Amino acid sequence: MILKNSNKSFDLTLKAVSSSKNEMVVKTPGATTLISEEKTIYLFLNENTSLRKLEELVKKAFSSLPYNVNVDIESFFLIKGEEKSIFQVVVEAIMFANNPGWALKKEASKPGNDFNIVFNGKELEEIFNTSEIKMEFVNFTRDLQDLPPNIGTSVEVANKLVEKSKGIAGLKVTVYNKKQIEDLKMGLLLGVNAGSSVDARVVVMEYSSDTSIEKTAFIGKGICFDSGGYNLKGSPFLKGMKFDMSGAAVVCSSVMALAKAKAKANVMAVACLTDNRIGSTATLTESVLTSMNGATVEIGNTDAEGRLVLADGITLAIRKFGAQKVVDVATLTGAIVIALGAWFTGSFSTNDTFYKEFEVAHNKAVEYVWRQPIIDEHLEVMQKASKVADMNNAESSRQAGSSTAAAFLNYFAEGKPYIHLDIAATDATNDRGNGPMVKTLFELGSK
Structure with a gap:
């Protein structure tokens, strides 16, 4: 389930980083690193990542993420480009990845994890609401x-x-x-x-x-x-x-x-x-x-x-x-x-x-x-x-x-x-x- 600035906060937060002094953070674009002491999952990205590549990396990361997390969406603004476009791409990629897909198996597919998308600003909220409708019908x-x-x-x-x-x-x-x-x-x-x-x-x-x-x-x-x-x-x-x-x-x-x-x-x-x-x-x-x-x-x-x-x-x-x-x-x-x-x-x-x-x-x-x-x-x-x-x-x-x-x-x-x-x-x-x-x-x- 995709939540928006929900009061239902999770123990872990996912943040995008382009550099980190913490040697434990894997510095490969698209790699995720859980630092339990910080209760943070770091998603490493290159500052020059294109929107196309950003979408691909976010889909991949969130498709395999085994945790319910808060997503610090504004941390993705480290990518060079228009913030509104970056926000839209990340949100829609998460919604895409969170769709379990159609299946007819004896054991039903597990529902996707819960992701609480955390951000500020009315303009971003309007983009989120529109993306939510679009992605309902994409899925x-x-x-x-x-x-x-x-x-x-x-x-x-x-x-x-x-x-x-x-x-x-x-x-x-x-x-x-x-x-x-x-x-x-x-x-x-x-x-x-x-x-x-x-x-x-x-x-x-x-x-x-x-x-x-x-x-x-x-x-x-x-x-x-x-x-x-x-x-x-x-x-x-x-x-x-x-x-x-x-x-x-x-x-x-x-x-x-x-x-x-x-x-x-x-x-x-x-x-x-x-x-x-x-x-x-x-x-x-x-x-x-x-x-x-x-x-x-x-x-x-x-x-x-x-x-x-x-x-x-x-x-x-x-x-x-x-x-x-x-x-x-x-x-x-x-x-x-x-x-x-x-x-x-x-x-x-x-x-x-x-x-x-x-x-x-x-x-x-x-x-x-x-x-x-x-x-x-x-x-x-x-x-x-x-x-x-x-x-x-x-x-x-x-x-x-x-x-x-x-x-x-x-x-x-x-x-x-x-x-x-x-x-x-x-x-x-x-x-x-x-x-x-x-x-x-x-x-x-x-x-």
């Missing part, structure tokens, strides 16, 4: 990500989203079943769902505290397990495919966090939920599907299914709900993993004005993003790749795979300011979800 996202695919089906994920949303004032939640999805003519989503024994679901969450603000839609890829379909993945690439619904969890959690925080915002989330299976009714390679916006798509690769469900989700947000700006979040391409590794989420946009807003948001959230190119030629190759449909979902050259996917999606944004976020490399670490981009979308949605 909720992570727990959804960790569900095994036989439990975390499209229907069950939708149910869990609805359950979590209960009691959040000002939040409207609508769940579309398969029949309603058919009525909406979401042919791309239905094509991905065709081989599944579990029906698709679309979850829409709406929160508007000020209708004068342009409505921003967050669209999430919700593939609860991705076999690759008839373009079946090899065995090594099937592991981790339960995380292919991460985008759906991220976008819904972001809107719920904004609503719970009573933020000034006009936002909605669209989570397109299904799995991608093989079977007698599954969509075949070279099939042609019709999207909700009327464009036809030839299926060059059934394993390029994420862009299909997102395309219909984008159309739903624009045409049915009047979204004026669009952001999607998706574990979309292996190419982004090669390009950026696990250090950055890949971002794509043709609208510099909207992207500048996004840059402010991800910098304030202290989440790491790297912009990638998206040009007219990226769409042209997708259009030329089919002789029978308006475009192909996967052109064969494998060049600029993340960019061509982004261009495919940008087509469905119908000229609206649009940002695509590829979290294929940042979604999870060591078989546990990370909940990336929840904090960034929270900042982007707040006005």
Whole structure:
């Protein structure tokens, strides 16, 4: 449990230090040393530690800390940089580390330790309170990500989203079943769902505290397990495919966090939920599907299914709900993993004005993003790749795979300011979800 300036004081206090005359203090960045005579645990840090590294070291230290402690949060201000950013990073890292995670074991996971965060000042208290809401939903996202695919089906994920949303004032939640999805003519989503024994679901969450603000839609890829379909993945690439619904969890959690925080915002989330299976009714390679916006798509690769469900989700947000700006979040391409590794989420946009807003948001959230190119030629190759449909979902050259996917999606944004976020490399670490981009979308949605 995370406490704030609690009267429930513990015997031990944790402090950050960059130097110490006490020879017992281990002077390795990230190392913790308990000096029992001083009733203090020292966390050694370099004064030049970056915010990224600080977050990593704090998460590691607090994940393994076996004690309930008071945390002298202001001792971390020895790091060079803005105190408010340092405070936010440390608090959120502790909250991240304190989440026990989802598990289904005979012996339940032990709850996290109690940490009493000690600090002064109204401004820091406001940051703490906002971080507490954000991290509640980051951790909720992570727990959804960790569900095994036989439990975390499209229907069950939708149910869990609805359950979590209960009691959040000002939040409207609508769940579309398969029949309603058919009525909406979401042919791309239905094509991905065709081989599944579990029906698709679309979850829409709406929160508007000020209708004068342009409505921003967050669209999430919700593939609860991705076999690759008839373009079946090899065995090594099937592991981790339960995380292919991460985008759906991220976008819904972001809107719920904004609503719970009573933020000034006009936002909605669209989570397109299904799995991608093989079977007698599954969509075949070279099939042609019709999207909700009327464009036809030839299926060059059934394993390029994420862009299909997102395309219909984008159309739903624009045409049915009047979204004026669009952001999607998706574990979309292996190419982004090669390009950026696990250090950055890949971002794509043709609208510099909207992207500048996004840059402010991800910098304030202290989440790491790297912009990638998206040009007219990226769409042209997708259009030329089919002789029978308006475009192909996967052109064969494998060049600029993340960019061509982004261009495919940008087509469905119908000229609206649009940002695509590829979290294929940042979604999870060591078989546990990370909940990336929840904090960034929270900042982007707040006005």
